[in-house]
Amino acid sequence: MANIHPSLSAEDIERLKAPARRENVYRILSYFSPLLLLLLWEIASQAGVIDRRFFPPPSAIAGTAWKMIVSLELFDHMWATLQRVWIGYAIGAVPGVLLGLILGLSSSARRVLGPIFAALYPVPKIAILPLILLVFGVGDASKYVVIAIGVFFLMFYNTLGGVMQIPQIYLDVARNAGATKSQTFRRIALPSALPSIFTGLKLAAGSSFIIISAAEFLGARSGVGFFIWASWQTFAVSRMFVGIVVISAMGYLTILALEALERRVVPWAKH
Amino acid sequence: MNAPSTEIGRTMRPAEAAPAIEVRNLVKAFYDVSGDRITLAATDVNFTVKRGEFVCIVGPSGCGKTTVLRILASLEQALSGEVRINSATPPAMVFQEASVLPWLTVAQNVAFPLSLKGVPREQQRTRVSELLALTGLTEFADARPHQLSGGMKQRVSVARALVDDRDILLMDEPFGALDEQTRLTLQQELLGIWERTGKTVVFITHSVDEALTLADRVLVMSPRPGSIVADLAVPFERPRDVVELRRDKRFWDLTYEVWSLLAASPEH
Numbered sequence: 409m410a411n412i413h414p415s416l417s418a419e420d421i422e423r424l425k426a427p428a429r430r431e432n433v434y435r436i437l438s439y440f441s442p443l444l445l446l447l448l449w450e451i452a453s454q455a456g457v458i459d460r461r462f463f464p465p466p467s468a469i470a471g472t473a474w475k476m477i478v479s480l481e482l483f484d485h486m487w488a489t490l491q492r493v494w495i496g497y498a499i500g501a502v503p504g505v506l507l508g509l510i511l512g513l514s515s516s517a518r519r520v521l522g523p524i525f526a527a528l529y530p531v532p533k534i535a536i537l538p539l540i541l542l543v544f545g546v547g548d549a550s551k552y553v554v555i556a557i558g559v560f561f562l563m564f565y566n567t568l569g570g571v572m573q574i575p576q577i578y579l580d581v582a583r584n585a586g587a588t589k590s591q592t593f594r595r596i597a598l599p600s601a602l603p604s605i606f607t608g609l610k611l612a613a614g615s616s617f618i619i620i621s622a623a624e625f626l627g628a629r630s631g632v633g634f635f636i637w638a639s640w641q642t643f644a645v646s647r648m649f650v651g652i653v654v655i656s657a658m659g660y661l662t663i664l665a666l667e668a669l670e671r672r673v674v675p676w677a678k679h
Numbered sequence: 680m681n682a683p684s685t686e687i688g689r690t691m692r693p694a695e696a697a698p699a700i701e702v703r704n705l706v707k708a709f710y711d712v713s714g715d716r717i718t719l720a721a722t723d724v725n726f727t728v729k730r731g732e733f734v735c736i737v738g739p740s741g742c743g744k745t746t747v748l749r750i751l752a753s754l755e756q757a758l759s760g761e762v763r764i765n766s767a768t769p770p771a772m773v774f775q776e777a778s779v780l781p782w783l784t785v786a787q788n789v790a791f792p793l794s795l796k797g798v799p800r801e802q803q804r805t806r807v808s809e810l811l812a813l814t815g816l817t818e819f820a821d822a823r824p825h826q827l828s829g830g831m832k833q834r835v836s837v838a839r840a841l842v843d844d845r846d847i848l849l850m851d852e853p854f855g856a857l858d859e860q861t862r863l864t865l866q867q868e869l870l871g872i873w874e875r876t877g878k879t880v881v882f883i884t885h886s887v888d889e890a891l892t893l894a895d896r897v898l899v900m901s902p903r904p905g906s907i908v909a910d911l912a913v914p915f916e917r918p919r920d921v922v923e924l925r926r927d928k929r930f931w932d933l934t935y936e937v938w939s940l941l942a943a944s945p946e947h
Contacts, residue, residue: 577778580754584772585792585839595795599782676781676823 464646472646473653482654488630490658492548492623493616496555501612504563505605509597511564512571525564533558534622546627551620558619559612566611570604571597603677606670610663617659632658697765699847699879700728700751705760707746719904720746724760726898726907730846733873733880735890736907737937738900744883745775747905748849751881766879770847771840775855779824779835786811786820789838796843810838813872830861837869841876850882854889866892867921874918887937891930892921899940909940 413421446466452458453465476482507525511518537554544550574597582596624633636651670677705724710717721743728734738744749755750762752772764770771792779788786807787794793803811817814834824832833853840848854862870893873880884890890897891913899909913933915924924930 577774577776578780580772580774581778581780581791581839582795583754584752584769585795585843586769587795591795595791596780599780602782674782676825 462645464649469646469649469653473650476647476650482632482635482650485630485632485635485651486654486658488628489620489624489632489655492551492631493555493620493662495548496552496620497559497612497616499552500556500559501563501609504560504608505567508564508567508605509571509593509601512568512574512601513593513597518568525561529561529565533619537623537626541627550627551623551631554623555616555619558615562612562615563605563608566604566608567601570601573604574600602674606666606674610666610670613662613666614659617655617662621655697763698727699730699732699765700726700881701761701763701765702726702747702751703761705747705750705762706758707743707750707755708758721906722904723906726910728879728881730879731877733882733893733895734898735882735884735894735896736898736900737884737887737890737941738905739902739941740885742900742902743905744900745851748772748851748881748883751847752849764847766846768843768845768847770849771843771845773833773836773840773848773850773853775851775853777824777829777832779827779832779839781824783824784820785816785822785824785827785835788824788835789816789842791839792843806842810842813841814838814868828861829857830865833857833865834868837865837872841872841878845878847879847881850880852883852885855884855886862889863921869893870917870919870921887934887941890937891933892919892924897933897937899937909937911936 416424449458449463450465450467453460453463511521511525533554536557537550540550540554540557544553578596578600579592582592587595620631621633621636624631625637628634632651632655636648636655639645639648639651703725706722707720708717709720724743724747726734736744736747746755750757751764752770754772779785780791783791789810790803790807793806798806808817808820811820814837816831816834816838819827819831824835827835836853840850854865857865866889882890882893894913897909897911897913898907899911900906901908911933914929915927
């Protein structure tokens with residue numbers, strides 16, 4: 409490449425490229441820094457610096473995980489949890505987005521209905537779990553409902569925020585082009601709010617896994633949350649850690665999948 | 680979203696002899712609730728625009744010229760006065776800032792008004808490619824707005840305003856944010872398009888230079904609350920060359936005249 413810039417010396421070119429090269433080094437380091445934490449944990453646990461009973465070394469946890477993978481016992485729990493999360497998520501997200509769009513576009517709907525949502529939003533979702541269990545029973549329906557409630561508010565407020573930030577000029581363009589109300593809704597409000605909707609979808613995915621863990625502690629016979637709780641009750645700490653890692657990984661992968669989807673669906677937004 | 684002004688709707692009629700736009704005693708005011716203050720944006724605005732005429736409105740920023748244009752486009756309603764749009768089609772607007780929809784490609788942006796009306800896809804494609812050719816955007820048809828320069832984006836806005844072939848074109852400082860050179864290029868292109876299509880154009884600008892380059896008539900507005908303080912005919916022959924125009928002594932005489940009017944208008 410250097411021959412393209414005859415006016416620059418080799419040192420100049422070296423100096424120009426140095427920051428990018430440093431950037432690469434840091435990127436590689438950033439992949440490994442979490443592993444460093446695991447390594448410290450391993451050493452501390454093996455050496456007895458931290459209590460092995462509460463913090464078994466990662467190698468022991470990995471061994472337990474391997475046994476569980478081979479015996480396939482964890483997959484049923486994962487499947488049960490995933491199914492509850494996805495169904496509850498869908499039940500909460502769809503009305504959340506629709507109501508967010510409606511209240512975002514109509515200031516009268518916002519002024520009349522907005523306070524209702526504002527009053528309900530701060531209620532902790534886990535706090536009403538006993539009530540939900542009472543109404544919907546201990547089956548899967550109560551899990552769908554508690555997740556749906558949590559997801560609904562995140563989707564509602566993120567969509568609403570997205571719609572309220574639509575530049576007025578886009579609405580003017582639509583009006584001048586002769587758009588009807590429903591065309592403005594679908595062709596302007598929805599795409600304008602998509603970046604915020606995706607922020608909501610990612611936040612809601614994270615909080616769905618928090619809510620399902622707690623919900624499965626209490627009223628379930630299956631699921632990763634139940635598995636963690638059951639492991640605690642039998643003091644199987646390694647198994648408990650496997651459950652924690654698995655549910656974290658499920659949340660993390662869901663968010664990664666949503667990010668990939670976002671790049672496809674919202675290619676105009678900055679990522 | 681407010682419904683389009685019924686006043687304008689009622690008077691919309693194709694009349695060959697009548698001027699395309701008539702504005703009489705137009706008053707527009709805004710009420711600010713938090714400060715309990717009423718701001719007069721425009722008072723007693725009167726003007727007419729003939730069919731096929733290119734009219735520029737110049738005035739200092741905040742004089743209400745954009746408000747007047749928005750009222751013509753039914754995006755806002757007048758407090759009082761009369762606005763007649765004598766045209767079978769509602770006016771098309773080219774907006775001030777980047778009004779290109781970022782989630783659509785260039786071609787989809789240009790096709791937007793047609794797709795809202797449900798024009799068949801094949802017909803849309805034909806019409807859009809005509810417009811892309813007219814505005815020099817053919818090779819950017821599939822580009823996304825964020826990949827375009829400011830000048831290109833405004834070309835898209837112009838193409839979109841022309842795509843459904845309405846009679847009246849309202850332009851709100853469309854080239855205001857562009858650098859001088861791009862602006863001259865786009866002015867020349869706009870003149871070419873106007874000469875070919877014969878549209879009625881109302882063009883808002885704060886640039887005296889731009890107004891004289893483009894217009895048949897220049898309306899000068901006073902500072903807020905704005906009203907039309909002068910109506911000057913621009914005598915240059917058509918077709919115009921935006922660069923050659925600057926060798927004409929009359930150009931500089933008119934520039935001086937408009938500037939003295941702007942400087943003399945009382946500050947409110």
